[in-house]
Amino acid sequence: MKRIRLSKTNRINFATYGGVILAYAVLQFLNGGGMLSSTIRGQLVPICAYVTMALSLNLTVGVLGELSLGHAGFMSVGAFAGAVAAAALPITSDPLRLAASMVIAALAAAITGTLVGIPVLRLNGDYLAIVTLAFGQIIKSIVENLYIGIDDRGLHASFLENRIIFRDGGRMILNGAMGVNGIAKISSFTAGFVLVMLVLVVIFNLVDSRAGRAIMALRDNRIAAESVGIPVTKYKLMAFVISAAMAGAAGALFALGQNTITANKFDFNTSILILVFVVLGGQGNMWGSILAATFLTVLPETKAMRGLADYRMLVYAVVLILVMLATNNPTIQDFINTKFRKKKKKGGAVK
Amino acid sequence: MKKFLALVLALVMTLALAACGGGDGQKDGSGAAIKIGGVGPLTGGAAIYGNAAKGGAEIAAEEINALGGLQIDLRYEDDAHDPEKSVNAYNSLKDWGMQVFLGSVTSGPGAATAAESNGDHMFYLTPSASSTDVIGGVANPLTGSVDIPRRDNVFQMCFVDPDQGAYSAQYISDNSLGSKIAVIYKNDDIYSTGIYNSFAAKAAELGLNIVSTTTFTTDSQTDFSVQISDAKNNGADLVYLPTYYEANALILTQANASGYTPKYFGVDGMDGILSVTGFDTSLAEGVMLLTPFSADAEDQRTKSFVSKYVEKYGDTPNQFAADAYDCVYAIYEALKDEDVSSATSASDMCDLLMGKFTSGSFTFTGLTGENMTWDASGAVSKYPKGMYIQNGAYVGMD
Numbered sequence: 240m241k242r243i244r245l246s247k248t249n250r251i252n253f254a255t256y257g258g259v260i261l262a263y264a265v266l267q268f269l270n271g272g273g274m275l276s277s278t279i280r281g282q283l284v285p286i287c288a289y290v291t292m293a294l295s296l297n298l299t300v301g302v303l304g305e306l307s308l309g310h311a312g313f314m315s316v317g318a319f320a321g322a323v324a325a326a327a328l329p330i331t332s333d334p335l336r337l338a339a340s341m342v343i344a345a346l347a348a349a350i351t352g353t354l355v356g357i358p359v360l361r362l363n364g365d366y367l368a369i370v371t372l373a374f375g376q377i378i379k380s381i382v383e384n385l386y387i388g389i390d391d392r393g394l395h396a397s398f399l400e401n402r403i404i405f406r407d408g409g410r411m412i413l414n415g416a417m418g419v420n421g422i423a424k425i426s427s428f429t430a431g432f433v434l435v436m437l438v439l440v441v442i443f444n445l446v447d448s449r450a451g452r453a454i455m456a457l458r459d460n461r462i463a464a465e466s467v468g469i470p471v472t473k474y475k476l477m478a479f480v481i482s483a484a485m486a487g488a489a490g491a492l493f494a495l496g497q498n499t500i501t502a503n504k505f506d507f508n509t510s511i512l513i514l515v516f517v518v519l520g521g522q523g524n525m526w527g528s529i530l531a532a533t534f535l536t537v538l539p540e541t542k543a544m545r546g547l548a549d550y551r552m553l554v555y556a557v558v559l560i561l562v563m564l565a566t567n568n569p570t571i572q573d574f575i576n577t578k579f580r581k582k583k584k585k586g587g588a589v590k
Numbered sequence: 591m592k593k594f595l596a597l598v599l600a601l602v603m604t605l606a607l608a609a610c611g612g613g614d615g616q617k618d619g620s621g622a623a624i625k626i627g628g629v630g631p632l633t634g635g636a637a638i639y640g641n642a643a644k645g646g647a648e649i650a651a652e653e654i655n656a657l658g659g660l661q662i663d664l665r666y667e668d669d670a671h672d673p674e675k676s677v678n679a680y681n682s683l684k685d686w687g688m689q690v691f692l693g694s695v696t697s698g699p700g701a702a703t704a705a706e707s708n709g710d711h712m713f714y715l716t717p718s719a720s721s722t723d724v725i726g727g728v729a730n731p732l733t734g735s736v737d738i739p740r741r742d743n744v745f746q747m748c749f750v751d752p753d754q755g756a757y758s759a760q761y762i763s764d765n766s767l768g769s770k771i772a773v774i775y776k777n778d779d780i781y782s783t784g785i786y787n788s789f790a791a792k793a794a795e796l797g798l799n800i801v802s803t804t805t806f807t808t809d810s811q812t813d814f815s816v817q818i819s820d821a822k823n824n825g826a827d828l829v830y831l832p833t834y835y836e837a838n839a840l841i842l843t844q845a846n847a848s849g850y851t852p853k854y855f856g857v858d859g860m861d862g863i864l865s866v867t868g869f870d871t872s873l874a875e876g877v878m879l880l881t882p883f884s885a886d887a888e889d890q891r892t893k894s895f896v897s898k899y900v901e902k903y904g905d906t907p908n909q910f911a912a913d914a915y916d917c918v919y920a921i922y923e924a925l926k927d928e929d930v931s932s933a934t935s936a937s938d939m940c941d942l943l944m945g946k947f948t949s950g951s952f953t954f955t956g957l958t959g960e961n962m963t964w965d966a967s968g969a970v971s972k973y974p975k976g977m978y979i980q981n982g983a984y985v986g987m988d
């Protein structure tokens with residue numbers, strides 16, 4: 240009994256890995272042949288970043304079962320930490336510098352996650368959601384008032400006002416509310432793919448582990464879980480911090496693929512957008528998050544949508560509502576289920 | 591089942607709508623015309639700037655196409671004032687086959703598309719992205735450091751922000767307009783911050799007495815009570831506003847409501863304040879501003895442009911529209927005697943236009959200035975003109 244259920248999970252997990260690898264291979268092949276439009280090529284890195292964001296939030300929302308409305312805050316921490324690290328690190332190889340920046344970004348976001356998580360995770364439900372919302376705003380305000388520059392003596396920082404005085408050859412990296420300008424684009428689609436795969440490996444193994452079961456037990460019934468001796472705060476914090484670290488890495492990937500990033504890019508709207516990816520893809524459903532994030536990122540930039548001109552964002556919103564309704568419609572669900580079951584039966588017969 | 595049917599019907603409608611739109615987009619991609627693309631906020635909070643620039647550029651393209659000779663195919667894409675989306679919009683214009691880029695309308699996204707177009711070697715002439723981060727190669731007035739290297743393909747039609755800030759400070763000092771000065775600026779906007787930084791640097795040099803410096807952001811641009819009372823409590827008799835006109839209209843209204851009536855000094859973003867719906871224009875009497883363009887000017891070209899714009903869009907054009915109009919004409923003037931066609935690659939076009947613009951012999955007269963020239967820095971040789979508002983119209987200060 241147990242073995243069968245496990246293998247089903249594993250099957251889904253391997254199908255998810257396979258799907259991601261296949262998508263990467265196909266896109267790389269098309270890109271190599273010059274068959275991708277500039278629009279799609281420009282979106283490859285942001286898609287990987289948003290997919291990672293959706294996966295990491297799914298860990299908090301789907302697996303831990305806590306609603307977070309400030310996930311873009313961790314992306315912001317990662318983005319700015321990553322951008323500063325990439326500008327400051329004396330590594331000449333781009334992929335290595337990117338990897339090091341992403342690690343630093345993940346660490347920075349994890350530390351922030353711990354600081355936020357210790358007081359916040361004692362709350363539940365709506366209270367937690369509102370506090371995470373406030374956290375996102377705090378991060379935005381801090382970044383908007385932070386000035387960081389670099390010269391031959393190292394990094395200089397100043398808060399509220401730009402009081403940095405350079406020696407020769409210095410330059411500003413983070414310019415308060417104006418954000419980071421003129422970032423050297425070192426993110427690549429391959430790096431994004433590796434990040435998505437790593438995040439999937441971490442999430443799938445965490446969910447399958449002893450800790451993962453404890454986390455899910457907390458989600459399903461906190462009181463029951465507590466009564467059998469599961470330390471609530473410890474496991475909640477574990478899931479929350481891992482999720483934050485992944486969001487930080489995604490932020491660095493995103494930032495280092497853009498020319499300009501500002502703090503207001505990572506505002507409440509972005510948090511909600513990522514939550515939409517998770518809800519649309521299904522809470523706890525990792526491949527669903529990947530598909531939803533990709534679909535909703537690409538959709539407004541497609542040729543048909545661009546052609547709508549002024550009605551573009553209206554149609555985008557209508558499509559979003561329709562997709563939500565459609566995926567929750569019992570008739571459609573039944574239809575998909577029967578199809579799926581038939582396929583499974585066929586597969587069984589072959590075996 | 592009924593619900594299901596309704597859902598299917600709604601989906602069909604959306605698809606039909608999408609299909610119509612798709613058809614619309616196709617129609618303008620015809621002929622042997624030069625493809626000029628532009629990116630700007632056509633939706634969202636900054637939409638007035640994007641739509642004004644788009645309107646001005648469209649009028650210029652129509653006039654040029656009516657002349658015969660070199661034809662122009664113009665297309666604007668929406669970026670909702672977001673750097674990430676502006677790069678997407680730029681990429682979709684590239685897919686369309688754009689040969690010359692009118693750049694971004696606003697500065698933040700402008701810096702992103704400038705970097706992108708620099709990598710592609712695509713000629714970039716922006717109507718209104720006035721930040722030095724767009725052209726690059728200009729030192730930060732606060733730290734003296736050059737944070738962004740010069741992007742050789744990028745040129746501006748508007749004057750750069752530091753000129754405006756320094757000029758304002760000089761003007762205020764020369765005419766002793768204020769003994770105590772308050773500044774309110776928008777600190778998440780590179781346009782406003784850029785002007786403020788150069789104003790602050792120049793004001794310190796000239797020994798101006800700044801008694802209050804307060805800021806606001808996109809999220810807080812509806813309530814200015816804190817900033818106004820700070821200026822009032824510090825006894826400021828001149829308020830310097832390096833910000834856009836909607837915010838300025840609110841500041842003037844709210845200050846007046848609280849019984850505070852200092853003198854105001856704005857920059858080119860102040861232009862448009864007289865056309866804000868619901869704004870009591872008598873409050874703007876005596877407001878000083880810098881603008882390259884005045885819709886009330888008496889010359890034939892401005893009059894014709896204003897009447898066409900009013901007829902087509904039902905609004906008085908502001909400097910964004912005039913700058914975009916000039917951009918299209920400047921590109922036309924530079925290309926009309928050259929051997930170019932829709933088959934010329936964007937990169938060859940860029941070499942050609944860069945050569946023209948930096949040659950020193952290429953001058954351009956438009957709505958926003960006479961005999962303008964460009965040099966390798968990308969900035970235009972155009973200087974802010976001081977105006978003040980009298981009886982609801984602009985009057986030159988000198």
